[in-house]
Amino acid sequence: MKQYSFITLFCLTLIASAQPDTQVLDEYLSKARKDWEVPGMAVAIVKDGEIVLAKGYGTKALTSKEPVNGETLFAIASNTKAFIASSLAKLVAEGKIKWTDRVIDYLPYFELYDSYTTTHTTIEDLLSHRVGLGTFSGDLMWYKSELTAEEVIKKVRYVPQAYDFRAGYGYSNLMFITAGEVIKKVTGKEWSDYVKESFFKPLGMSRTITSTDDLSDNYAMPHKPMQEKQEVIDWVNWDNMGAAGGIISSANDMAQWMILNLNRGVINEDTLIDPSAHNILWTPHNNHVVSLSAQDNLIGRHFSGYGLGWGLSDYDGNLMVTHGGGYDGMYSYQMLIPDQKLGVMVLTNTMKGLSSAVALWVVDRFLENPDRDYSSERLKASKENASQADAxxxxxxxxxxxxxxxxxxxxxxxxxxxxxxxxxxxxxxxxxxxxxxxxxxxxxxxxxxxxxxxxxxxxxxxxxxxxxxxxxxxxxxxxxxxxxxxxxxxxxxxxxxxxxxxxxx
CATH class of the missing domain: 2.40.128.600 (Lipocalin)
Structure with a gap:
C-alpha cells in the first residue's frame, strides 16, 4: 500500500510538472494583446476540472483606465449556440422531445423556401446549419430591427435557397433563433430563462446575462476597428436573435461552462446534461472538406465538421471542439480538447482575429508541441489580406x-x-x-x-x-x-x- 501511494504521488507530480508555466502563458497573452492592439481581453484556461488561469488584460475601453479582470463581461455572441443545443439535449434526455422531431410540429408558422424542406426540417437540422440557407443569409432581417424572434422566423420563407436540403453547409443564425422558440414552446419559458435555470444557476455563473438591458457593472465596451484607429461604440441589443448569440459572460463564468462540457455534462457529480445526449452534440452532423493548407499547418488534421452547436475537428490525435462568436465590436473564441480535459476561452472587446490564434498557442503548450507563434503569423497575414477597405x-x-x-x-x-x-x-x-x-x-x-x-x-x-x-x-x-x-x-x-x-x- 505504501509503495502504491508513492507511485501515485510520483505520477501526479510528473503530470503537474508537465503543465506549462502560468507565467509563460501570461506573458504571451499579454504581448499578443498589445501586438494586435486589442484594448481589452479576458482569458480562461481550464485543465482536469480546475481553473489554471482566469484573468483580464488591458482595459475595458480605450477611453478608460479601468482594467479588465476575470469578472468583466463581454459578449460571447455565437458561443451562445452551444447553450441552446445543450438545452435541447437536456429536453431530449428528459423525453420531452426527440432530435428527429419536425420543427413545424412545434412552430406551425415555420416556413422555408419550399414545402418539402419546411415539412422535413428537424430539430437536428436547425442546430447543424444544413437546411439549405447560405451563411449569414437573412441576418439583416433581425439586425437592429424591432421585430420579435417570432416575427423574424415568419419572414424566413423569403430567404433564398443556397444549396440542396442537407447537402451543404450554411451558417444560419436564423435557425438558432428558431431553436430558441422551440425551447419556449416545449417548456413554456423563454430560452433565456430556461438556460439560466438549467446552467447558469447550477454552475454558479452569477455574472452571466442574456441581454444588454441587464448590463450594470464591470463590463467591457465594444470597439470598431477603423483604418487608422479604433472607435468605442455602444452595445447593441440582440434580444430578438438572442438564442443565436445573445449571452454576455466573463472568463470566470465561462471556465465553469468549459469544465461542465469537458466532463460530458456532469459537474460535481451533478448531471446537467445526460452524457449520452451530450455525446450527440459532439457527433459530426455536417462535414467540411479539410483544405490542403489546414492539413499542412494544423498538426494531424484529418476531419472538420459541425455537430450541434459546436465545431468539430481533430488536432494532434485529439478531438478538438471549437466555436467563435462575433458581436458588434467584440469577438470570442472557445477551444476544447476533451481527451486532455483542456479548455481555453478568449474574450476581446474589438473585432480583430486574435482569439483563435492565442487559444491554439495555449493548447500547444499543454500538448508539448513545438512553440509556434500563431499570433504573429496571423497578425502578419491579416495585414496582407485584401480588406473591406480595399473594396x-x-x-x-x-x-x-x-x-x-x-x-x-x-x-x-x-x-x-x-x-x-x-x-x-x-x-x-x-x-x-x-x-x-x-x-x-x-x-x-x-x-x-x-x-x-x-x-x-x-x-x-x-x-x-x-x-x-x-x-x-x-x-x-x-x-x-x-x-x-x-x-x-x-x-x-x-x-x-x-x-x-x-x-x-
Missing part, C-alpha cells in the same frame, strides 16, 4: 462626379418594399438630400447624398460595427420610372445585396 477604395476610384441623376428629385421619393425587409421610405429634405428609413429597423436610417448617375451614397445616422460606406441605386423600368432599390454595402456579415425592394408608392 471601398475600388468603389471610390470608379466614381464619376460629373454625371448627375437622370430624373427630377421628387421622382425618387416613395415607399419601397420586400418580403424579407419590409418597407423602406425615401423622403426629400429641404437641403436636397434624402432621408432613408427602414420601418422594421429605424436604427438603420440614413441620409442619402448624390454619388453618380442614379446612385446615392448612404450616410448612416449612427455608427455600425460591421459596415460603413455604402451606396443605393434607384432602379428604372423601361419607361424610365423608378421601380426599385438596390444596395451595395461592402462587408462580410450583413448582406445588403439581398435587399431587393420594389417601389409600391
Amino acid at each position: 471601398i477604395d475600388e468603389r471610390l476610384a470608379e466614381r464619376n462626379k460629373k454625371v448627375g441623376p437622370t430624373l427630377g428629385k421628387r421622382e425618387y421619393v416613395g415607399t419601397y418594399e420586400s418580403g424579407m425587409h419590409g418597407q423602406v421610405t425615401i423622403t426629400l429634405r429641404d437641403d436636397g438630400t434624402y432621408n432613408m428609413n427602414f420601418a422594421d429597423a429605424p436604427k438603420l436610417s440614413a441620409t442619402l447624398t448624390h454619388w453618380h448617375y442614379n446612385i446615392w451614397q448612404i450616410n448612416w445616422d449612427e455608427t455600425h460595427a460591421w459596415f460603413d460606406f455604402g451606396t443605393v441605386q434607384f432602379l428604372l423600368d423601361n419607361n424610365l420610372k423608378v421601380s426599385g432599390l438596390q444596395f451595395d454595402v461592402p462587408n462580410h456579415d450583413i448582406f445588403f445585396d439581398e435587399v431587393n425592394l420594389r417601389k409600391i408608392d
Whole structure:
C-alpha cells in the first residue's frame, strides 16, 4: 500500500510538472494583446476540472483606465449556440422531445423556401446549419430591427435557397433563433430563462446575462476597428436573435461552462446534461472538406465538421471542439480538447482575429508541441489580406462626379418594399438630400447624398460595427420610372445585396 501511494504521488507530480508555466502563458497573452492592439481581453484556461488561469488584460475601453479582470463581461455572441443545443439535449434526455422531431410540429408558422424542406426540417437540422440557407443569409432581417424572434422566423420563407436540403453547409443564425422558440414552446419559458435555470444557476455563473438591458457593472465596451484607429461604440441589443448569440459572460463564468462540457455534462457529480445526449452534440452532423493548407499547418488534421452547436475537428490525435462568436465590436473564441480535459476561452472587446490564434498557442503548450507563434503569423497575414477597405477604395476610384441623376428629385421619393425587409421610405429634405428609413429597423436610417448617375451614397445616422460606406441605386423600368432599390454595402456579415425592394408608392 505504501509503495502504491508513492507511485501515485510520483505520477501526479510528473503530470503537474508537465503543465506549462502560468507565467509563460501570461506573458504571451499579454504581448499578443498589445501586438494586435486589442484594448481589452479576458482569458480562461481550464485543465482536469480546475481553473489554471482566469484573468483580464488591458482595459475595458480605450477611453478608460479601468482594467479588465476575470469578472468583466463581454459578449460571447455565437458561443451562445452551444447553450441552446445543450438545452435541447437536456429536453431530449428528459423525453420531452426527440432530435428527429419536425420543427413545424412545434412552430406551425415555420416556413422555408419550399414545402418539402419546411415539412422535413428537424430539430437536428436547425442546430447543424444544413437546411439549405447560405451563411449569414437573412441576418439583416433581425439586425437592429424591432421585430420579435417570432416575427423574424415568419419572414424566413423569403430567404433564398443556397444549396440542396442537407447537402451543404450554411451558417444560419436564423435557425438558432428558431431553436430558441422551440425551447419556449416545449417548456413554456423563454430560452433565456430556461438556460439560466438549467446552467447558469447550477454552475454558479452569477455574472452571466442574456441581454444588454441587464448590463450594470464591470463590463467591457465594444470597439470598431477603423483604418487608422479604433472607435468605442455602444452595445447593441440582440434580444430578438438572442438564442443565436445573445449571452454576455466573463472568463470566470465561462471556465465553469468549459469544465461542465469537458466532463460530458456532469459537474460535481451533478448531471446537467445526460452524457449520452451530450455525446450527440459532439457527433459530426455536417462535414467540411479539410483544405490542403489546414492539413499542412494544423498538426494531424484529418476531419472538420459541425455537430450541434459546436465545431468539430481533430488536432494532434485529439478531438478538438471549437466555436467563435462575433458581436458588434467584440469577438470570442472557445477551444476544447476533451481527451486532455483542456479548455481555453478568449474574450476581446474589438473585432480583430486574435482569439483563435492565442487559444491554439495555449493548447500547444499543454500538448508539448513545438512553440509556434500563431499570433504573429496571423497578425502578419491579416495585414496582407485584401480588406473591406480595399473594396471601398475600388468603389471610390470608379466614381464619376460629373454625371448627375437622370430624373427630377421628387421622382425618387416613395415607399419601397420586400418580403424579407419590409418597407423602406425615401423622403426629400429641404437641403436636397434624402432621408432613408427602414420601418422594421429605424436604427438603420440614413441620409442619402448624390454619388453618380442614379446612385446615392448612404450616410448612416449612427455608427455600425460591421459596415460603413455604402451606396443605393434607384432602379428604372423601361419607361424610365423608378421601380426599385438596390444596395451595395461592402462587408462580410450583413448582406445588403439581398435587399431587393420594389417601389409600391
